[in-house]
Amino acid sequence: MSRIAGRTGEWEVIIGLEVHAQVISRAKLFSGAATEFGGEPNSQVSTIDAAFPGMLPVINRHCVEQAVKTGLGLAAEINLVSVFDRKNYFYPDLPAGYQISQYTRPIVGKGKMVLDLADGATREVGITRLHLEQDAGKSLHDRHPSQTYVDLNRAGVALMEIVSEPDLRSAEEAGAYLRKLRSILRYLGTCDGNMEEGSLRCDCNVSIRKLGAPLGTRCEIKNVNSIRYVMQAIDYEARRQVELIEDGGNVEQETRLFDAGRGTTRSMRSKEHAHDYRYFPDPDLLPLVLDQAWVDTLRQGLPELPDAKQARFVRDYKLTPEDAGVLVAERASADYFEAVAMGRDAKLACNWIMGDLFGALNRLGRDIEHAPVTAAALGELLDLLRDGTVSGRLAKDVFAAMVETGKSAKAIVEERGLRQVTDSAAIEGAVNSVLARESDKVAEYRSGKEKLFGFFVGQVMKATHGKANPAQVNALLHKKLAP
Amino acid sequence: MTALTELTLAAARDGLRNKAFSAREITQAHIAAVAAARPLNAYITETPERALAMARESDARLARGERLALDGLPLAIKDLFCTDGVQTSAGSRILAGFTPPYESTVTANLWRAGAVMLGKANLDEFAMGSANITSAHGAVENPWRRRGDNRPLVPGGSSGGSAAAVAARAALAAIGTDTGGSIRQPASFCGIVGLKPTYGRCSRWGIVAFASSLDQAGPMTRNVKDAAIMLTAMAGHDPKDSTSAPVPVPDFEAALTSDVRGLRIGIPREYRVDAMPGEIEALWQQGIDWLKSAGAMPVEISLPMTKYALPAYYIIAPAEASSNLARYDGVRYGLRVPGESLDEMYENTRAQGFGAEVRRRVLIGTYVLSAGYYDAYYLKAQKVRALIARDFDEAFRRCDAILTPTAPSAAFAIGEKMDDPVAMYLNDVFTVPVNLAGLPGLSVPAGLSRDGLPLGLQVIGRAFDEETVLRIGGVIESTAGFALKPAFIAGGAA
Numbered sequence: 001m002s003r004i005a006g007r008t009g010e011w012e013v014i015i016g017l018e019v020h021a022q023v024i025s026r027a028k029l030f031s032g033a034a035t036e037f038g039g040e041p042n043s044q045v046s047t048i049d050a051a052f053p054g055m056l057p058v059i060n061r062h063c064v065e066q067a068v069k070t071g072l073g074l075a076a077e078i079n080l081v082s083v084f085d086r087k088n089y090f091y092p093d094l095p096a097g098y099q100i101s102q103y104t105r106p107i108v109g110k111g112k113m114v115l116d117l118a119d120g121a122t123r124e125v126g127i128t129r130l131h132l133e134q135d136a137g138k139s140l141h142d143r144h145p146s147q148t149y150v151d152l153n154r155a156g157v158a159l160m161e162i163v164s165e166p167d168l169r170s171a172e173e174a175g176a177y178l179r180k181l182r183s184i185l186r187y188l189g190t191c192d193g194n195m196e197e198g199s200l201r202c203d204c205n206v207s208i209r210k211l212g213a214p215l216g217t218r219c220e221i222k223n224v225n226s227i228r229y230v231m232q233a234i235d236y237e238a239r240r241q242v243e244l245i246e247d248g249g250n251v252e253q254e255t256r257l258f259d260a261g262r263g264t265t266r267s268m269r270s271k272e273h274a275h276d277y278r279y280f281p282d283p284d285l286l287p288l289v290l291d292q293a294w295v296d297t298l299r300q301g302l303p304e305l306p307d308a309k310q311a312r313f314v315r316d317y318k319l320t321p322e323d324a325g326v327l328v329a330e331r332a333s334a335d336y337f338e339a340v341a342m343g344r345d346a347k348l349a350c351n352w353i354m355g356d357l358f359g360a361l362n363r364l365g366r367d368i369e370h371a372p373v374t375a376a377a378l379g380e381l382l383d384l385l386r387d388g389t390v391s392g393r394l395a396k397d398v399f400a401a402m403v404e405t406g407k408s409a410k411a412i413v414e415e416r417g418l419r420q421v422t423d424s425a426a427i428e429g430a431v432n433s434v435l436a437r438e439s440d441k442v443a444e445y446r447s448g449k450e451k452l453f454g455f456f457v458g459q460v461m462k463a464t465h466g467k468a469n470p471a472q473v474n475a476l477l478h479k480k481l482a483p
Numbered sequence: 484m485t486a487l488t489e490l491t492l493a494a495a496r497d498g499l500r501n502k503a504f505s506a507r508e509i510t511q512a513h514i515a516a517v518a519a520a521r522p523l524n525a526y527i528t529e530t531p532e533r534a535l536a537m538a539r540e541s542d543a544r545l546a547r548g549e550r551l552a553l554d555g556l557p558l559a560i561k562d563l564f565c566t567d568g569v570q571t572s573a574g575s576r577i578l579a580g581f582t583p584p585y586e587s588t589v590t591a592n593l594w595r596a597g598a599v600m601l602g603k604a605n606l607d608e609f610a611m612g613s614a615n616i617t618s619a620h621g622a623v624e625n626p627w628r629r630r631g632d633n634r635p636l637v638p639g640g641s642s643g644g645s646a647a648a649v650a651a652r653a654a655l656a657a658i659g660t661d662t663g664g665s666i667r668q669p670a671s672f673c674g675i676v677g678l679k680p681t682y683g684r685c686s687r688w689g690i691v692a693f694a695s696s697l698d699q700a701g702p703m704t705r706n707v708k709d710a711a712i713m714l715t716a717m718a719g720h721d722p723k724d725s726t727s728a729p730v731p732v733p734d735f736e737a738a739l740t741s742d743v744r745g746l747r748i749g750i751p752r753e754y755r756v757d758a759m760p761g762e763i764e765a766l767w768q769q770g771i772d773w774l775k776s777a778g779a780m781p782v783e784i785s786l787p788m789t790k791y792a793l794p795a796y797y798i799i800a801p802a803e804a805s806s807n808l809a810r811y812d813g814v815r816y817g818l819r820v821p822g823e824s825l826d827e828m829y830e831n832t833r834a835q836g837f838g839a840e841v842r843r844r845v846l847i848g849t850y851v852l853s854a855g856y857y858d859a860y861y862l863k864a865q866k867v868r869a870l871i872a873r874d875f876d877e878a879f880r881r882c883d884a885i886l887t888p889t890a891p892s893a894a895f896a897i898g899e900k901m902d903d904p905v906a907m908y909l910n911d912v913f914t915v916p917v918n919l920a921g922l923p924g925l926s927v928p929a930g931l932s933r934d935g936l937p938l939g940l941q942v943i944g945r946a947f948d949e950e951t952v953l954r955i956g957g958v959i960e961s962t963a964g965f966a967l968k969p970a971f972i973a974g975g976a977a
Contacts, residue, residue, distance in 0.1 A: 047585060051810040053578065054565045054587060054689040056724050086806050088852070090829055097809020148825075150814065278852035280861060283696035283803050285725050 002170040004208070006242045011208045013238040014215060015174050016128075016166035017230075019181060020159045021191040022135070022199040023066045029134050029158035030057030030100060037197045041140075041151035049156040051095035056284050059084075063158040064288065066190040067107050067132050068298055070160055073188045073305055074127050076111025078295050082131075084285045088278040092150050093137035101161075103279045106131035107288065113164075113184070114307055115176045116325050125177055126165030135159050154198075160191065166205065166215070171231035171238075178202065178227045179329070183306050187331050195226050202230050206237045207251070216241070217251040221265050224258045233258040237265050309334055317346035326354060332368045339375035344382050352378060356396065360403045372403045381409035389413060391420045394466055421467045424476075427460070430468065431476045434459045446483050453477065487512040488652040488973065492556055492709035495655055499545060499555045506541035506555025510534050510599050513557040513654065516973035517601050520653035523624045523971065525644040527562045528570050529602040537599040544597065552716050554597030559654035561645050562603035563610055564590045564700070565689040569600075573691040574608040574618035574641075577836025578817045587689025588721045589658065589700045596716040601654055605644030608838045609808065610665055610693040613910035615643025616897065617840040625673055625894050626651035626969035630935035636894040639669030639910075645703045646673040653973040656704040656713055660690060662697045663796055664890070664914025667926035670703055671889035671939030674928045674969065676956070677703045678710045679914075681946045682921035683728030685714075686721030692807040694800035695726070697918045707927060707957040711735035714949060730947055738950035739957045744778030746955065749882030753789040754913060756891060763888045763938060766930045770886055770940045773962040774955065784878040784885065788871045792916040795871070797908060798851050798864035799919070804841075805848025811836060843904065872920040879945050884955050887913050889939035893932040913941060923949045927956045928965040937967070 004011040028035055031048035048055040071078050085103040108130035115123045137155035139148050162181065168174050182193035182200060193200050202225070207218035221237060224230045241251050255274070256265040304312070306328045313324035313334075327350065328334045336357075341349040357378065361371060381398060384390045390398055390413055401412045413419055421427060434456060435442055445452045460473050487509045490498065498504055514531045534557060541555035565571045565583035572578045586594070594600070607617040614637035615623040623643040625636040627650070638647040642659025646669035649657045659666040661679035670677025678701045685700040692698060702713030715735045721727040750771060755764070771781045813819035813832030820831035837845065851860035878885065890910055900906045917924040923946070926939035940959055944952035 050815055052583065052585075052816070053571065053573065053581070053691040053810070054583070054585075054687075056688050058723060058725050088806055088809060090809065090812060092812075092814045092825065095810060095815060097812060098806050276854045278806070278849065278854075278857075280802060280806070280852055280857070283694070283726075284692075 002172065004238055004242050006246050008246050009210060011238070011242050012211055013169055013234070014166045014207045014209060014218070015168035015170075015234055016205040017164045017168065017174060017177060018203040018205070019162045019178070020135075020201045020203075021070075021162060021185055021193075023063050023132075023158035023160055024190055024192060025060060025063050025066060025158055027060055027062070028156040029060055029063050029132065031156055033156065035157050039153050041149070042153060045152040045155065049095065049152055051097070057100060057282075059285065059288065060158065063132060064107070064290070065298065066158075067130060067160055068290065068295060069188050069302065070162070070185065070190045071108030071111065071130055072295075072299050072302055073184050073190075074108070074111035074113060074130065074162070076127055076130065077109035078290065079105065079107055079109055080290045080292060080295070081105065082107040082288045084132075084282045084288065085279045086282045089275050091136070091139075092148060093139045093152070093155065095137070095152060095155060099134050099136065100282055100285070101133035102131035105287075113177065113180055115173060115180055117176055118172060120322060123173070125167040128163040128165050130160050130162045133159050133161055166207075171234040174204065174234055175227050175231045178230060180306070183329050187303055187305050198225060201225050204230060204234055204237070206234055206241070208238055208241045208245070217253050219251065219254055219256050219265075221256045221258050222268065229258055229260055232263050233265055236263060240265065303331075313337075317341055317350070319346065319350055323350050323354065330368060336368055336371070336375045340379050340382065344379060344386070348382060352382065352399075356399050372406060373399070377402060377408055384409050384413060388420055388422060388469065390418055391466065391468075391470055393461075393470070394418045394420065418467065420469050421464055422469045422472065424472060427464070427468050427472050428476055430460050430463045431473065431480060434463060435480060442481065445481055453481070456481070486652075488516045488655075490655065491706050492656045492704060492712055493706075495556055496553070496712070499541075500550055502545070506538040506545065506599065507535065509555060510538035510557050513601055516651075516653045517648075520648065520651050520971075520973035523626060523647050523651055523653070524621050525605055525623055525647040525651065525653060526559065526602040527572055527574070527605050527618075527620045527644070530569055530600050533569070534599050534601050537594070541597050541599065551595075551597030552712070553593060555599060556597070556655050557599040557601045558593065559601050559604040559645050559648040559657035560590055561606050561642050561657065561659045563606055563660050563691045564658065565691065566590055566600070566603065569603065571603065571691065572620065573610070574606045574620060575811075575836065575838070575841065576619040576818055577811045577832070581817045583689070585689060588686035588723065589690070589717050591689075592717055592719060593658070598716070604642070604648055604657055607641035607643065607665075608841050609691065609804070610641040610660055610662055610698075611804070611840050611844055612640040613664065613668055613907055614895070614897075614900070615640035615669070616901065617838050619838060622897055623647050624897070626971035627672075627674065627894060627936055628970040632934070634896045636896050636936070637672065639672035639890070639894060641665040641669075642677075642703060643669050646670055646675060646677070649673070649675050649703050649705060650969050651971050651973045656702060656709050658700055658713070658717065659703050660693075660698055660700050661914075661918065662693050662699075662800060663918050664911040666701045666703060667914050667924055667939070667941060668890045668910055670926040671928070671937065672894040674937030674965070674967065675703055675705055676707050676710045676928070676960070677701065677926045677939075678714060678949070678953070679917065679924045680714060680718065680949055681728070681923045682918075683726055684718050684730075684923070684947065684949070686719070686724040686727045688721055688723040688727075694803040695807060696803060697800055699918070707925075707953055707960050708736060708739055710925070710956075711739060711953050728947070733950060735949060735953055738954050740954060741958055741961065743774060743955055743958050746779045746884065746951070747882040748774050748779045748781045748955070749784035749878050749885040750781050751784050751786040751789065751878070751885060751887060753786050754887045756912060759888070759891050760932075762932050763891065766938050766940065767886070767888050770929055770959055773959060774886065777958050777962065779955070781886075782882050784881055786871075786874040786878060786916065788867060788874045789916055791867045792871055792919055793908060793912055795864040795867040796911070796915040796919060797847070798860050799868060801844040801848030802852050802861050803848070805845045805852065808837075808841070808845055840904070868919045871916055875916075875920045875922060875943075883945075884951050885943040886955075887941045887943065889913060889926040889941040893934065893936035893938055917941075917943050922946055923952050925952045925956045927959045927963070929959055929963045930965070931967065937965070
């Protein structure tokens, strides 16, 4: 929880988020048209999407299933009866002149989510509701000096609007909420969470108040399309409101836009100019009635979600909650970890993944699904480490070579002769020659300068090209340096 | 031999099967009649080439000994049904030049049954009207005239073109749509049979929407049997319409047993409205007596919410219409009138594209859905609607069907009632409650007014019990022996 220190005292920031998550579905919410991203403009449009006369919507069962699964993943009430309403307004990218949405009776009711905060604390955030609705098309204003082009590929694509309670208190918490929500959606396979492609968009409701005071007037920042921007927009907006009030002004309820270039928000329309959407139940659609047994079946089929997985990793693999949290954020990294950890030292597996592997992925700009080293390959390297074939130090080099060449650990060890030397005679020879060469330092050591020990180890390793078994080197040096 | 245009649908079907004439012959006779009927302005678009091509296919099938339910039978299609490759206007300027790349489910069912399309029938703009005077393609004339008075009369609406075409023998039968009486009232005005099926019986897919929760397609024919034949072909569950009912379609023709013995016929006391002409009251009583002598039992029933039906309807229907018509914005198809800004383009397009009645209803609908008015108007109207449906539920515990007049008057002259929309809306006082409750309603011609104009009686049934409705209608029809024809017969009498 972070507060803003103003001239007149501390202010609390109150944030609620409305997330539009595009449902993973091959067809649209009410038509059979395709939903693929990046198609030629207007190549994925049916006469239903384009609101031709006499066309009627028919609900896509798969999208309903996805919404219910998401509701279950958010520990929310599933409403067995929900209603589709029309939200009426004119805009060229809204072909029917109304959006089919759910207003008074959404498919999913109250739920909750647990946030993992940076300081290791957790916090529960309420979910108000989740409802299904159609996306609009896209207006292209930059293709012609005086005219607007319209691309209806997105028109009618299924969205889940997920509304949080105003339980968030800082930009950081908002960021944590979005990361957690995205993680859950990806685990469930109900939304790919890809903010660059617009599959996840966020409206932020922000207000401020003095501690314990009633809620202030809120502003809504529309359509922010990255977690970083959401955090920037909230920070800017909260400070703007503090300054405004402390300068004797009032916050007007309005809709604002985030300007990513400047990191600021600006007014889009005030409350007086707010649309009157004239919601009413869509007479083309019957109320959506779900069967409890069907909902139960979906519940049973849910995958293990991040919170449960994190708890299991802590319990079964003895990881720290922080490490487990990092691994479970993406299902793919959790799966990767489990594949490596199976039958091996889990802590070691975790360290390798979070250190060397994540480092490599970052450097290469790849995600774990496209990791250059598979879980099996990393497992093989850890096996070589455990049975002493390679030393810890050389294992790092072997891993780097694996990333670079895609070859297996064994192949690299053989090719480059990196097998660890455990032949005690060979090691002893190397130790003896180092001690003979560095007799001055040996004398210093014996007279009490014990930190020279590391120097001797380094010299022996250098002499053996890093291949000597470090434990054996240590033991021998201790023995021979003893007075 | 009787002129082919004088045949009933059933008789024409038999004639084709017996090879008394060919599909080509009966189609050509009708194409000529359609042309001859142009003074009535019953058709917006004539499709003679398509009709002949369809007739050719029918003849080929008939020659092979195949015969589909409606093979070779020429029909008029209300221009609210989208027809693949044939301009569909909904009677509005705003759909100027719009040709759908798809076929409505109901018309597709008809073509699959071998029927032949003569053309697209005129209608009130977006089916909004009770006189067929709001069409952008001009008013339709009723083929009937008052005795000794040659002033043109309205055919009723909104399916006025369909009704006029069938009455004037410019189609063997037609299809219409009925949102508040748009099949039954013009059927009554033009002396033909009109059936509004149960909501959900026929698919709405491909029908230009007026008020989605009320719209329903149905047949308009010269007798009850023809209506049964048509409905059997039109009806059926359609997965493309979420409000279409997954119920089996019976052979409605088989329901016409003429046996109404023991059926309880509800007579709603609230339908004796003020200012109802005595002749309509008398005809109603006549109908009751006919059914009684056929062995049915009239029972007085009460539908107490009746007086709220019209106000509720004129909130719900415009509310849905205001939203359904939002898509006509000049962006994707139909008329676009340019402007300096987007809003100006919308305003220009919709101001020039929509007629006065459509604009009125869009405004009413927008108003009743607006913040601050929604509860007082729309929500309250929906509650009234639920109470009306409950009225009927209660009534149907005591009776098997309900008998009422179809409309409170006979056809009126073009020009009458034009300046008072509320007077016009009163035309639908007996038909609107049926739409609000989603029930089937049938109008059967039963007699003449003092001026010599046809008057219909309405039979209302339980949901999905069109069979009983048709059976009762058949008995009224045969007892009434209504055999009169309008003054205007396309191509002259036989």
